[in-house]
Amino acid sequence: QEALDEMQQMQLQISDGISRFPVLSIFQPITKRLLRKEWALNVALRERQKGLMLPLIHARRGHDGAQCYADSLLELRVAEEGGRPLTDDEMVSLCSEFMIASTDTSVALLEWIMADLVNHPDVQAKLYEEVRGKPELSEEELSGMPYLKAIVLEALRLHPTAHLVFPHGVQSDTEIGGYMVPKGVDINFLVSDFGLDETVWPAAREFRPERFLHDHGVDITCTKEIKMAPFGAGRRMCPGYVLATLHAEYFVGSLVREFQWLPPGGQDTVDMTEELAMAINMKHPLRARIIPRA
Numbered sequence: 001q002e003a004l005d006e007m008q009q010m011q012l013q014i015s016d017g018i019s020r021f022p023v024l025s026i027f028q029p030i031t032k033r034l035l036r037k038e039w040a041l042n043v044a045l046r047e048r049q050k051g052l053m054l055p056l057i058h059a060r061r062g063h064d065g066a067q068c069y070a071d072s073l074l075e076l077r078v079a080e081e082g083g084r085p086l087t088d089d090e091m092v093s094l095c096s097e098f099m100i101a102s103t104d105t106s107v108a109l110l111e112w113i114m115a116d117l118v119n120h121p122d123v124q125a126k127l128y129e130e131v132r133g134k135p136e137l138s139e140e141e142l143s144g145m146p147y148l149k150a151i152v153l154e155a156l157r158l159h160p161t162a163h164l165v166f167p168h169g170v171q172s173d174t175e176i177g178g179y180m181v182p183k184g185v186d187i188n189f190l191v192s193d194f195g196l197d198e199t200v201w202p203a204a205r206e207f208r209p210e211r212f213l214h215d216h217g218v219d220i221t222c223t224k225e226i227k228m229a230p231f232g233a234g235r236r237m238c239p240g241y242v243l244a245t246l247h248a249e250y251f252v253g254s255l256v257r258e259f260q261w262l263p264p265g266g267q268d269t270v271d272m273t274e275e276l277a278m279a280i281n282m283k284h285p286l287r288a289r290i291i292p293r294a
Protein backbone atom coordinates (compact mmCIF):
# COMPACT_ATOMS: atom_id res chain seq x y z
CA GLN A 1 0.00 0.00 0.00
CA GLU A 2 2.89 2.35 0.85
CA ALA A 3 4.38 1.84 -2.61
CA LEU A 4 0.99 2.57 -4.21
CA ASP A 5 0.55 5.77 -2.18
CA GLU A 6 4.04 6.89 -3.19
CA MET A 7 3.31 6.03 -6.82
CA GLN A 8 0.14 8.14 -6.71
CA GLN A 9 2.00 11.12 -5.22
CA MET A 10 4.77 10.79 -7.77
CA GLN A 11 2.43 10.50 -10.77
CA LEU A 12 0.54 13.57 -9.56
CA GLN A 13 3.82 15.51 -9.41
CA ILE A 14 4.75 14.30 -12.88
CA SER A 15 1.45 15.28 -14.50
CA ASP A 16 1.58 18.59 -12.65
CA GLY A 17 5.13 19.17 -13.94
CA ILE A 18 4.13 18.35 -17.54
CA SER A 19 1.26 20.85 -17.47
CA ARG A 20 3.23 23.59 -15.65
CA PHE A 21 6.46 23.28 -17.62
CA PRO A 22 5.56 22.09 -21.14
CA VAL A 23 8.50 24.20 -22.31
CA LEU A 24 10.88 21.58 -20.84
CA SER A 25 9.98 19.16 -23.59
CA ILE A 26 10.94 21.48 -26.44
CA PHE A 27 14.39 22.87 -27.32
CA GLN A 28 15.85 20.66 -24.62
CA PRO A 29 19.51 21.72 -25.05
CA ILE A 30 18.44 25.30 -24.24
CA THR A 31 15.80 24.68 -21.55
CA LYS A 32 18.21 22.32 -19.77
CA ARG A 33 20.60 25.24 -19.23
CA LEU A 34 18.04 27.97 -18.61
CA LEU A 35 15.81 26.03 -16.21
CA ARG A 36 18.47 24.10 -14.32
CA LYS A 37 16.49 23.76 -11.10
CA GLU A 38 13.38 22.41 -12.87
CA TRP A 39 15.55 20.00 -14.85
CA ALA A 40 17.22 18.69 -11.70
CA LEU A 41 13.80 18.16 -10.09
CA ASN A 42 12.53 16.35 -13.19
CA VAL A 43 15.59 14.08 -13.33
CA ALA A 44 15.21 13.21 -9.62
CA LEU A 45 11.52 12.48 -10.13
CA ARG A 46 12.28 10.22 -13.08
CA GLU A 47 14.82 8.25 -11.04
CA ARG A 48 12.27 7.81 -8.26
CA GLN A 49 9.70 6.70 -10.82
CA LYS A 50 12.06 4.08 -12.23
CA GLY A 51 12.96 2.90 -8.72
CA LEU A 52 9.30 2.32 -7.93
CA MET A 53 8.03 0.95 -11.22
CA LEU A 54 10.80 -1.30 -12.49
CA PRO A 55 10.69 -3.85 -9.63
CA LEU A 56 6.90 -4.11 -10.12
CA ILE A 57 7.25 -4.55 -13.90
CA HIS A 58 10.04 -7.15 -13.68
CA ALA A 59 8.21 -9.06 -10.95
CA ARG A 60 5.72 -9.98 -13.68
CA ARG A 61 8.31 -12.06 -15.58
CA GLY A 62 7.27 -15.71 -15.74
CA HIS A 63 3.98 -14.89 -14.02
CA ASP A 64 1.04 -17.18 -14.82
CA GLY A 65 -2.61 -16.26 -14.81
CA ALA A 66 -4.40 -13.13 -16.04
CA GLN A 67 -2.39 -10.84 -18.31
CA CYS A 68 -1.79 -7.24 -17.35
CA TYR A 69 -0.41 -4.20 -19.22
CA ALA A 70 3.15 -4.79 -17.91
CA ASP A 71 3.04 -8.36 -19.33
CA SER A 72 2.24 -7.03 -22.79
CA LEU A 73 5.18 -4.60 -22.56
CA LEU A 74 7.57 -7.38 -21.50
CA GLU A 75 6.42 -9.51 -24.43
CA LEU A 76 6.52 -6.75 -27.03
CA ARG A 77 9.26 -6.84 -29.70
CA VAL A 78 10.08 -3.85 -31.91
CA ALA A 79 9.93 -5.35 -35.42
CA GLU A 80 11.48 -2.28 -37.11
CA GLU A 81 14.55 -2.53 -34.88
CA GLY A 82 15.57 -6.15 -35.30
CA GLY A 83 12.90 -7.53 -32.93
CA ARG A 84 14.51 -6.04 -29.80
CA PRO A 85 12.54 -5.96 -26.52
CA LEU A 86 11.54 -2.63 -24.94
CA THR A 87 14.13 -0.94 -22.74
CA ASP A 88 13.46 -0.27 -19.04
CA ASP A 89 13.08 3.44 -19.83
CA GLU A 90 10.50 2.77 -22.53
CA MET A 91 8.47 0.49 -20.27
CA VAL A 92 8.44 3.03 -17.44
CA SER A 93 7.37 5.82 -19.81
CA LEU A 94 4.57 3.72 -21.29
CA CYS A 95 3.26 2.69 -17.84
CA SER A 96 3.38 6.32 -16.71
CA GLU A 97 1.59 7.52 -19.86
CA PHE A 98 -1.04 4.82 -19.41
CA MET A 99 -1.77 5.92 -15.83
CA ILE A 100 -1.87 9.64 -16.57
CA ALA A 101 -3.87 9.28 -19.80
CA SER A 102 -6.49 7.08 -18.19
CA THR A 103 -7.07 8.57 -14.75
CA ASP A 104 -6.95 12.38 -15.03
CA THR A 105 -9.20 12.36 -18.09
CA SER A 106 -11.78 9.90 -16.73
CA VAL A 107 -12.06 11.67 -13.37
CA ALA A 108 -12.35 15.10 -15.01
CA LEU A 109 -15.08 13.85 -17.35
CA LEU A 110 -17.09 12.43 -14.44
CA GLU A 111 -16.84 15.72 -12.57
CA TRP A 112 -18.01 17.70 -15.63
CA ILE A 113 -20.98 15.41 -16.18
CA MET A 114 -22.12 15.61 -12.55
CA ALA A 115 -21.78 19.40 -12.69
CA ASP A 116 -23.91 19.49 -15.85
CA LEU A 117 -26.54 17.40 -14.09
CA VAL A 118 -26.56 19.76 -11.08
CA ASN A 119 -27.14 22.68 -13.46
CA HIS A 120 -29.84 20.80 -15.41
CA PRO A 121 -32.25 19.22 -12.91
CA ASP A 122 -34.68 18.34 -15.73
CA VAL A 123 -31.99 16.21 -17.42
CA GLN A 124 -31.10 14.62 -14.07
CA ALA A 125 -34.75 13.75 -13.39
CA LYS A 126 -35.12 12.16 -16.82
CA LEU A 127 -31.96 10.14 -16.26
CA TYR A 128 -33.21 9.01 -12.86
CA GLU A 129 -36.31 7.59 -14.55
CA GLU A 130 -34.02 5.53 -16.77
CA VAL A 131 -31.72 4.15 -14.03
CA ARG A 132 -34.06 3.76 -11.04
CA GLY A 133 -34.69 0.16 -10.03
CA LYS A 134 -31.60 -1.08 -11.94
CA PRO A 135 -29.34 -2.26 -9.09
CA GLU A 136 -26.50 -3.62 -11.20
CA LEU A 137 -25.94 -1.39 -14.19
CA SER A 138 -24.20 -4.26 -15.94
CA GLU A 139 -22.78 -3.73 -19.43
CA GLU A 140 -25.91 -5.32 -20.85
CA GLU A 141 -28.19 -2.99 -18.88
CA LEU A 142 -26.13 0.05 -19.85
CA SER A 143 -26.47 -0.84 -23.52
CA GLY A 144 -30.25 -0.34 -23.15
CA MET A 145 -29.97 3.17 -21.67
CA PRO A 146 -30.01 5.66 -24.54
CA TYR A 147 -30.47 8.75 -22.39
CA LEU A 148 -27.47 7.94 -20.18
CA LYS A 149 -25.37 7.35 -23.31
CA ALA A 150 -26.60 10.64 -24.78
CA ILE A 151 -25.57 12.50 -21.59
CA VAL A 152 -22.05 11.07 -21.73
CA LEU A 153 -21.69 11.93 -25.42
CA GLU A 154 -22.99 15.46 -24.85
CA ALA A 155 -20.48 15.98 -22.03
CA LEU A 156 -17.65 14.65 -24.22
CA ARG A 157 -18.69 17.11 -26.94
CA LEU A 158 -18.97 20.09 -24.63
CA HIS A 159 -16.11 19.34 -22.24
CA PRO A 160 -13.54 17.15 -24.01
CA THR A 161 -10.98 16.69 -21.26
CA ALA A 162 -8.16 17.12 -23.77
CA HIS A 163 -8.31 20.27 -25.92
CA LEU A 164 -5.34 19.18 -28.01
CA VAL A 165 -4.21 15.66 -28.87
CA PHE A 166 -0.62 14.39 -28.80
CA PRO A 167 1.44 15.89 -31.63
CA HIS A 168 1.01 13.79 -34.79
CA GLY A 169 3.93 13.35 -37.22
CA VAL A 170 3.23 13.89 -40.93
CA GLN A 171 4.60 10.89 -42.85
CA SER A 172 4.32 12.23 -46.39
CA ASP A 173 3.71 15.61 -48.02
CA THR A 174 0.00 16.22 -47.74
CA GLU A 175 -2.69 18.86 -48.13
CA ILE A 176 -5.02 19.77 -45.26
CA GLY A 177 -7.76 22.36 -45.77
CA GLY A 178 -5.93 23.89 -48.72
CA TYR A 179 -2.57 24.12 -46.91
CA MET A 180 0.47 22.16 -47.97
CA VAL A 181 1.90 20.27 -44.98
CA PRO A 182 5.39 18.88 -45.62
CA LYS A 183 6.58 15.46 -44.53
CA GLY A 184 8.35 15.36 -41.18
CA VAL A 185 6.59 18.20 -39.34
CA ASP A 186 4.52 17.78 -36.18
CA ILE A 187 0.90 18.90 -36.30
CA ASN A 188 -1.77 19.14 -33.67
CA PHE A 189 -5.52 19.70 -33.72
CA LEU A 190 -7.67 21.78 -31.41
CA VAL A 191 -10.17 18.95 -31.02
CA SER A 192 -12.25 20.87 -28.47
CA ASP A 193 -13.33 23.28 -31.23
CA PHE A 194 -14.80 20.51 -33.38
CA GLY A 195 -17.63 19.95 -30.90
CA LEU A 196 -18.44 23.67 -30.71
CA ASP A 197 -18.87 24.25 -34.43
CA GLU A 198 -22.31 25.91 -34.81
CA THR A 199 -22.64 24.75 -38.41
CA VAL A 200 -22.55 21.15 -37.21
CA TRP A 201 -24.05 21.48 -33.71
CA PRO A 202 -26.96 23.96 -33.36
CA ALA A 203 -26.88 25.77 -29.98
CA ALA A 204 -23.42 24.27 -29.60
CA ARG A 205 -22.65 25.80 -26.20
CA GLU A 206 -25.80 24.44 -24.59
CA PHE A 207 -26.02 21.13 -22.75
CA ARG A 208 -28.71 19.25 -24.70
CA PRO A 209 -28.27 15.46 -24.51
CA GLU A 210 -31.44 15.05 -26.60
CA ARG A 211 -29.43 15.90 -29.72
CA PHE A 212 -27.81 12.45 -29.46
CA LEU A 213 -31.18 10.71 -29.21
CA HIS A 214 -32.12 12.05 -32.62
CA ASP A 215 -28.68 11.69 -34.20
CA HIS A 216 -27.47 8.18 -33.39
CA GLY A 217 -24.90 8.40 -36.14
CA VAL A 218 -22.08 10.27 -34.39
CA ASP A 219 -18.85 8.52 -35.25
CA ILE A 220 -16.76 8.83 -32.09
CA THR A 221 -13.81 7.03 -33.72
CA CYS A 222 -13.75 9.59 -36.57
CA THR A 223 -13.24 6.92 -39.22
CA LYS A 224 -16.13 8.03 -41.48
CA GLU A 225 -16.44 11.70 -40.58
CA ILE A 226 -15.22 14.09 -37.90
CA LYS A 227 -17.94 15.95 -35.98
CA MET A 228 -16.31 15.72 -32.57
CA ALA A 229 -13.04 14.08 -31.56
CA PRO A 230 -12.76 13.86 -27.75
CA PHE A 231 -10.57 10.76 -28.07
CA GLY A 232 -8.49 11.99 -31.01
CA ALA A 233 -8.44 10.23 -34.37
CA GLY A 234 -6.32 7.95 -36.51
CA ARG A 235 -3.78 5.38 -35.41
CA ARG A 236 -2.88 7.28 -32.22
CA MET A 237 -6.51 7.62 -31.14
CA CYS A 238 -7.16 6.89 -27.47
CA PRO A 239 -7.00 3.11 -27.07
CA GLY A 240 -9.11 3.35 -23.88
CA TYR A 241 -12.19 5.05 -25.35
CA VAL A 242 -14.57 2.11 -24.91
CA LEU A 243 -13.51 1.63 -21.29
CA ALA A 244 -13.66 5.38 -20.65
CA THR A 245 -17.26 5.72 -21.89
CA LEU A 246 -18.30 2.56 -20.06
CA HIS A 247 -16.83 3.88 -16.79
CA ALA A 248 -18.52 7.25 -17.25
CA GLU A 249 -21.89 5.60 -17.94
CA TYR A 250 -21.53 3.25 -14.96
CA PHE A 251 -20.53 5.93 -12.44
CA VAL A 252 -22.96 8.61 -13.62
CA GLY A 253 -25.83 6.09 -13.70
CA SER A 254 -24.99 4.78 -10.21
CA LEU A 255 -24.49 8.24 -8.67
CA VAL A 256 -27.85 9.46 -9.99
CA ARG A 257 -29.64 6.26 -9.04
CA GLU A 258 -28.48 6.58 -5.42
CA PHE A 259 -28.48 10.37 -4.87
CA GLN A 260 -30.14 13.57 -5.95
CA TRP A 261 -27.51 16.19 -6.90
CA LEU A 262 -28.28 19.85 -6.14
CA PRO A 263 -26.25 23.09 -6.14
CA PRO A 264 -24.59 23.87 -2.80
CA GLY A 265 -26.59 26.00 -0.32
CA GLY A 266 -27.02 29.60 -1.47
CA GLN A 267 -26.19 28.90 -5.12
CA ASP A 268 -28.51 28.35 -8.09
CA THR A 269 -25.89 26.77 -10.32
CA VAL A 270 -22.29 25.63 -10.22
CA ASP A 271 -19.51 27.52 -11.99
CA MET A 272 -18.38 25.79 -15.18
CA THR A 273 -15.13 27.74 -15.72
CA GLU A 274 -12.34 25.58 -17.13
CA GLU A 275 -8.78 25.25 -15.90
CA LEU A 276 -5.94 23.85 -17.94
CA ALA A 277 -4.04 21.12 -16.08
CA MET A 278 -3.00 17.72 -17.46
CA ALA A 279 -6.68 17.36 -18.37
CA ILE A 280 -9.16 20.23 -18.67
CA ASN A 281 -10.47 20.43 -15.12
CA MET A 282 -13.17 22.49 -13.43
CA LYS A 283 -11.51 25.65 -12.11
CA HIS A 284 -13.71 25.42 -9.00
CA PRO A 285 -14.02 21.72 -8.16
CA LEU A 286 -17.61 20.56 -7.96
CA ARG A 287 -19.35 21.15 -4.64
CA ALA A 288 -22.91 19.84 -4.51
CA ARG A 289 -25.67 19.06 -2.04
CA ILE A 290 -26.21 15.33 -2.27
CA ILE A 291 -29.47 13.84 -0.98
CA PRO A 292 -29.88 10.05 -0.77
CA ARG A 293 -32.89 8.84 -2.79
CA ALA A 294 -35.68 7.42 -0.66
Ligand code: HEM
Residues within 6 Å of the ligand: 097, 098, 101, 102, 103, 105, 106, 109, 160, 161, 162, 164, 165, 166, 167, 230, 231, 232, 233, 234, 235, 236, 237, 238, 239, 240, 241, 243, 244
Ligand atom coordinates in the same frame (compact mmCIF):
# COMPACT_ATOMS: atom_id res chain seq x y z
C1 HEM B 1 -12.71 10.46 -20.65
C2 HEM B 1 -11.63 9.72 -20.73
C3 HEM B 1 -10.56 9.85 -21.78
C4 HEM B 1 -10.34 10.84 -22.72
C5 HEM B 1 -11.17 12.09 -22.98
C6 HEM B 1 -9.14 10.45 -23.46
C7 HEM B 1 -8.62 11.19 -24.51
C8 HEM B 1 -7.45 10.86 -25.15
C9 HEM B 1 -6.87 11.63 -26.23
C10 HEM B 1 -7.46 12.88 -26.85
C11 HEM B 1 -5.71 11.01 -26.59
C12 HEM B 1 -4.76 11.45 -27.71
C13 HEM B 1 -5.23 10.84 -29.01
C14 HEM B 1 -4.51 11.37 -30.23
O1 HEM B 1 -3.38 11.86 -30.09
O2 HEM B 1 -5.07 11.28 -31.34
C15 HEM B 1 -5.54 9.86 -25.72
C16 HEM B 1 -4.46 8.99 -25.77
C17 HEM B 1 -4.31 7.91 -24.92
N1 HEM B 1 -5.24 7.41 -24.03
FE1 HEM B 1 -7.01 8.25 -23.58
N2 HEM B 1 -8.66 9.28 -22.94
C18 HEM B 1 -9.50 8.85 -21.93
C19 HEM B 1 -9.39 7.71 -21.18
C20 HEM B 1 -8.42 6.74 -21.33
C21 HEM B 1 -8.39 5.46 -20.66
C22 HEM B 1 -9.48 4.96 -19.69
C23 HEM B 1 -7.23 4.84 -21.03
C24 HEM B 1 -6.68 3.49 -20.64
C25 HEM B 1 -7.37 2.53 -20.08
C26 HEM B 1 -6.54 5.73 -21.94
C27 HEM B 1 -5.31 5.47 -22.51
C28 HEM B 1 -4.70 6.29 -23.44
C29 HEM B 1 -3.36 6.06 -23.95
C30 HEM B 1 -2.42 4.90 -23.55
C31 HEM B 1 -3.12 7.05 -24.89
C32 HEM B 1 -1.86 7.26 -25.73
C33 HEM B 1 -2.01 6.55 -27.05
C34 HEM B 1 -0.77 6.70 -27.91
O3 HEM B 1 0.23 7.24 -27.46
O4 HEM B 1 -0.81 6.27 -29.07
N3 HEM B 1 -7.31 6.86 -22.12
N4 HEM B 1 -6.62 9.77 -24.86
